[in-house]
Amino acid sequence: MRVVGIETEYGIVDPDEPRANPILMSSRLVTACRAWAGEATSRWDYGGEDPLQDQRGFRRSRLGASEDLLTDASEFDAAEGRVTLRRRRGSWEDPAHLNAVLANGARFYVDHAHPEYSGPEVTGAHDAVVWDRAGDAVALASAARYAEDEGSRVELYKNNVDGKGASYGTHENFLVDRAVAFDDLARRLTPHLVTRQVYTGAGRVGLGQFGEEPGFQMSQRADYMEAEIGLETTLRRPIVNTRDEPHAARDRYRRLHVIIGDANLFDVATFLKIGTTSLVLSAIEADDERLDALELATPVEDVQTVSRDLQLRARLELASGESATALEIQRALLEICRSYATDAGDAAVLARWEGVLERLGGDLFSAAREVEWVAKLQLLGRLRARHASEGHPDGLPWDDARLAAMDLQWSRLGDGWATRLADAGQVERLASDDEVAAATTRAPQDTRARLRGGIVAARPDLVDAAGWSTVVLDRETDHGHLEVVHLDEPAAARHPLLDALIGG
């Protein structure tokens, strides 16, 4: 049972005012989210963040940052469950960095120029789907509230590119055993991250970062991956990101931050993205040397090769000198991962993984109910074909604006074409609408998200701020200070002090 979580940056547009400021809109959307949440919301606790720590063991220098800005320094405390005291600070909030910590344990906030939903910690792929879709529901509810309060509209897009060169991320986080050497982890995980696109890709019209070449590819993010390994997330993005900010006990855990993935509107894609990667990480933690045979000779180039290989035939050169297709590498990973299934959830992942690879290897479109890029390609192909004529037997060319528009509108929350396709019964759902609706206000019960979400739901009046590994309480006490409750064990869903407050 691995603790995982998904973060989604949404594209944001005012359809009536395309030049509207996205930071301002995002900020107002977070305000609207708070209004939607009623009392049950809290500020973000910036006390425990350490964004400059690198997984490879060194730190970035804190260029130009003055001491009083570095609020994280005094908070570190390895003792479990301890409550430390913190002096009160001013409560001014930067409007460009507004946050709402929600009753479902998630964080909804402004990241760069996008609204972002960082889902709560969950265990397992199914719950990842549930709380990921809950994020879409929260974002939509916030947009509805925005329309009421602001008198203007805002549309949200769950995609990763604008076709003009900009990319924004959907990140996965996996809790990993600290004992695994990071270089081994990166080397052994890379073949999976490069080839899993065949079922995690959301599909994209346009090739190249600016869509400068007409065509269709599997993945939204592939053209933005420019390095094998590194700390960056906005420039020269790496296949394996090295940010070492565990938001948990540093001596025991890493938080692997995966930035290569697409935003997905298909449940099966999200389910496999989390489920398969989690199992491969189990194989890595077990030091399974079978993984070494799959090492790629040129992984950065291969990301793009796989993304453009709609027939799934391209052979990738392995470090061993042999070659394999993406599907062959995925099948080999599947066989290795059979050794690491520990519960029914893992078994469901393996079964789905095997089935989808089988369908992709046979009639591609038999996977259209599960694999997002295949469904998008199918719909685009039919749209093109509607316009076939003697002069244009292929129908619409790939650089026709209608295809680009359809691609963008595919991902619009609420009424986008992917949603409409699902409403028409053409997309397999793994989580019910009821499950998702409940997850907008209820946290997962088997991680520390239960404590964060629970206290925000039950006693928001006592919460000064909350973060991934802290809840800061503001109670009437003798000492007059804020109390920082440390939640350094992500899988610990109980805490004596918080349980008492939530229960009573």
Added chain:
Amino acid sequence: MAQLNAQGQPYEDDAPEPEAPAPAAATASTDALDDLLAEIDGSLQVNAEQFVRSFVQKGGQ
């Protein structure tokens, strides 16, 4: 339609592939898709180009 490379051109070696996917495989759900396609097509006749041009985002993570 399965036999496309990224440029939308058929692969040259498609024809002899015995297991090549048949377009008919996707016809099970044709009716539901047809209705949706007609709607998509209709909505895109109007302002596709302007829509694409005005969809501009700032880079994120």
